[in-house]
Amino acid sequence: MNAEAEVKKEAPVEVAVEGSAQAGASRDGLRIALAGNPNCGKTTIFNALTGAHQKVGNYPGVTVERRDGRFELGDGRGVALVDLPGTYSLTSLSPEERVAQDELLSGENDVIVVVADSTNLNRNLVLLAQIMQMGANLVLCLNMADEARASGQVLDLAQMEKLLGCPVVETVGHKRQGIDALKAAIDRALASPRASRRLVLGERLDNAIGQIRALIPADFGRPEIADWVATKLLMGDAETTSRFLAHKGSASAASEIAAVRARIESETGHDAPLLVTEGYFAFVDGLLREVMTQRSRADARALTEKIDAVLAHRVLGLPIFAAAMYAIFWITFTIGDPFMGWIEEGFGWLGGWVGGLWPEGSDSLLRSLLVDGVIGGVGGVVVFLPNILLLFACLAVLEDTGYMARAAFLVDQLMHRFGLHGKSFIPMMTGFGCTVPGIMATRTMENERDRLATMFVLPLVSCGARMPIWLLLIPAFFPQTWRAPMLFGVYAVGIVLALLVALLLRKTVLRGDDAPFVMELPPYRLPTLRGALTKVAERGWLYLKKAGTIILAVSIVLWAMTTFPKAGSYEVDKLAAAGHVEIVADPEPSEGEGEEAKEGGDAKEDKGAAEPAGPSLAERLAMAQKGEKVTLLQSEADARNAEEDLNASLAGKIGHALEPVFKPLGFDWKMVTAMLGAFAAKEVFVAQMGIIYSLGEVDESSESLQATLRSDYSPLVGVSLMLFLLISAPCMATIAVTKRESNSWKWALGQLGGLTALAYIVSLVVFQVGRLLGF
């Protein structure tokens, strides 16, 4: 237990400190914080208040922990709004709770709005009681009031305001009901600051807290939070106590505090933390007895229970869960397909149109930059937007209904066996979208070892950025009927490896006690269209933004690396000069452009299938080298020259230099260069493949990358490549967030090195064994 306490102390609070410092500096007016239990609908209140003014900030490094927004009060005054992570209490167990506690104690907020789930006030109001001890200027927002009313619960709000000494309003966040009343309540709280009542926990506790408060030096924290500090000292909270002991003039006080605690514990026969917690619950109980004029009916949860009887069923639960996962991949692939085709055509047309601005056969660098670098690179990534949106829509539905918690319940035992935690599962589900918020979501885990293990293996959960890679490679190598199962398979391999690596970590560097698994199962809720669309739009926008910034920049850099330096002199020219080669104009396309481009693709790589019309380009060039006279089409000569340029370019040189290392895995130098780009952002792999192949292409507008891949590589290479991309080096953003969340470069670099080494081994074994078996 000691070890755990120690790790806890080091838990990263860096972000919180950063955050509040920033907020303090930029403070130019009113500032309000939203606090509440997980799942109380805090974020819907945040969205309803901030509306369109909300700053979308969920991408790299961004806030799962707190979000900032702005809104205007009725009289037009602007307010900065901070959305704190949902916490049950403020006993600083998990890093998330610390973020919330630090913000609430900072004294930076003019008003603290406590959002409570009206259908579960017994537990939700405990947080309110704790915040009351911080002397904050409060507003209580009773959210999901419609559900509570439907269950028959009736509250006397006026009486509640009187007893609590702060404004109380009812809201229905997702329907935006009661938002104006909430703003008015905030206004009232601002007009009469610091009006909330002092919390009454019963005579015995109040006396003990009073005695301890008198022992705290005046310069230890703000006077408003004295009750809170005294309570924490009474409970023997490790962090507060050690901070107190480090404070000057506290030595004698410490022993007196211990005496107060000993007295109350011997009088009651219970320990202080239990007494205080009971005190909070008793306060809420007493309050509710006074204000709840009618309790909710006993059958309020009947529907949820009926659904759980099936979805959380002991035997049926897991198969249903697996089927749901499979359905998501099926939807992502099948429904996204036609939309994808349209966008692809759109970019093809755009590329053709932009290319057409230059005269036929022009080798303008700007044309190449725009068509190959920008449109080829960014377009290759944007094409997959429909699939990404569908994936996020499915995840949003699972999250919003409350099914995720059931899934965590069902898989906990399995996760436990691999040294993980049922709660590891939720970051992993988030990781299907993006690894970065997934790693941030590990903050909900109390045990540092579980947290580190989950963080380490999270990149193995295939993220949305890798979806384009699968969508490019799977159809390139596998027939239609195999595509959805292959996609499911890629995800499954990632998850199995994640479990195995986690087990290995927990048996070696992260050996130690298991963390507790205590998790609430919220009632099922119908996801609102608006809620789901907001999430999907937010993610979609971030995806496009990433395509327009990081991926655009990396595409241009990679384009430059694949373009410069040029080869300078070309084999074909030399042979032509020597009179061994005659170049003739291409015949007019007879069966459409696609057919011809296909030939170009084959000719470009030497291992293409034998062409029906005489010897291949490579064979003819070899003949020419021996002094025979051969004929080349203009397009063939261009393709040959382009390939020499690619070989001579910086990317080509790097790729060639690294090729021997990756040859045993079945990769050629072109794939190697694309992989380097993937480290910046995974989608870049697709962009870079697009650039490489479009540069080498004779006719940019027609040939699809997938057809080229199919003709150039075997499915075994495809499998080896997908495995490598799934397992290897996570992207830069992931490394950065792992460093920040683990507070350790060693862990972040270990993740980078460890996963890349694992990827190499897996791909090597698969490719070599596959080859022996004759694939």
Next chain:
Amino acid sequence: MTTLANLSVGQSARITGIQAAPGIRQRILDMGLIPDIRVTLERVGPTGRPIWIACHGSQIALRLDEATGILVDDVKVAGDNS
């Protein structure tokens, strides 16, 4: 001594105390699992664990390890506990 881990599905009991390491204990208490509260074992996971209990109108999943630290008495078949 009877603990929450000894209940079978459908039984309810009254909590008498929590025995666990301080951090875990506080988490259990924060969820409202405090002495004198009645809890009902609603269902169990695929392998008989974790367990799923109802208390205070909310539903909570717990591992058996935690449940063995939650001491209970007055075990009844759910329904006749009022």
